[in-house]
């Protein structure tokens with residue numbers, strides 16, 4: 001039985017979908033004005049694990065992830081998303097490109113990052129700029145129902161009109177009165193009202209016609225409008241980072257529920273932040289990393305993915321190059337273990353998964369997607385099997401069962417392992433290149449056995465020149481074609 005922590009009720013609840021066998025997920029996606037940083041990628045990986053586990057359990061999942069290409073203003077964290085500059089326009093000035101070019105470039109970068117991280121693509125990635133009519137329709141409904149008002153071409157949500165305001169974040173109007181540092185918009189009735197539509201200045205590049213003014217939508221309205229467009233009035237699970245809880249998701253609830261009169265999302269899942277060496281990531285501190293930085297340091301996206309899985313999504317995770325090295329070591333340990341299991345079980349073909357391993361895995365994942373616990377069970381299993389392998393006591397059948405169990409679990413972990421041909425001393429090769437590489441590797445093994453390290457080094461270089469990587473095993477080697 002799957003239990004998920006719901007930010008809305010502040011408790012772990014049994015997950016039940018609205019429609020039998022089906023789950024709808026809305027994931028707040030990127031604002032495509034810059035590269036995704038490793039904190040963003042953590043959030044996308046967390047919702048990927050959620051989706052993968054629901055699919056593992058047999059649900060048919062429909063996931064929507066929006067692409068914000070208009071309306072996300074620079075001061076969204078302190079204000080109600082109605083001050084500052086449009087992030088797209090800021091980037092457009094910075095890079096001397098049109099907002100469309102910026103959006104296209106960073107959306108492609110985002111998609112390519114997700115692919116490298118082995119994050120399953122959402123079923124649809126709606127762009128905000130393509131859904132202005134849906135947003136206008138929703139704003140009209142909100143005005144009609146007394147939840148929104150227009151002044152001087154601007155439209156604001158009247159937070160005092162929605163009695164449940166604050167139910168997600170705890171920021172009720174009473175609590176908000178204290179300590180607010182808001183830049184007041186002259187057209188607002190109350191400081192916590194937030195923008196649904198803003199009139200555009202004369203030379204603004206991203207503007208659209210509306211009943212109120214030529215302008216642009218607020219950031220929050222896009223997620224309400226697009227979620228309802230693709231997933232209906234009520235969805236099963238809405239995900240995002242903890243920074244989305246307020247004001248973004250609080251506003252989404254006020255808008256959607258205000259417009260439809262129905263509950264917006266049954267579950268709200270939020271991952272906590274990623275820190276870098278105990279500090280918040282920021283460009284000015286020089287601890288701001290994107291996937292490219294990770295790769296330039298010689299790590300693979302899968303090392304980063306395993307690093308993410310190693311902490312619970314609802315706990316802060318602390319990134320450092322040392323912890324990433326640890327993740328790489330664990331990744332390589334798993335990879336090597338798989339190869340050994342494949343080798344031992346190769347004679348027996350496909351067999352059912354080891355049920356004990358699967359039981360442990362599910363018990364961990366059912367408890368609010370506890371990936372670090374699931375991994376610790378896996379590492380125990382690796383230690384146990386490796387011990388048996390060294391003692392030559394692992395029967396082919398057992399190796400096959402464990403391998404099958406890992407295959408099942410990995411549908412959820414989503415770790416990619418190299419599919420390239422692996423050549424060991426006892427392997428039989430067919431391709432000419434592989435045969436040549438193997439001959440040199442055999443020679444090198446002889447050199448290692450006679451402790452002729454100079455020769456062994458020379459032969460290693462020769463092998464690498466041929467496009468292979470060689471790894472030393474105990475009285476054996478492993479050759480892999482470089483990808």
Ligand SMILES: [Zn+2]
Nearest residue numbers: 028029223248
């Ligand atoms: Zn959103």
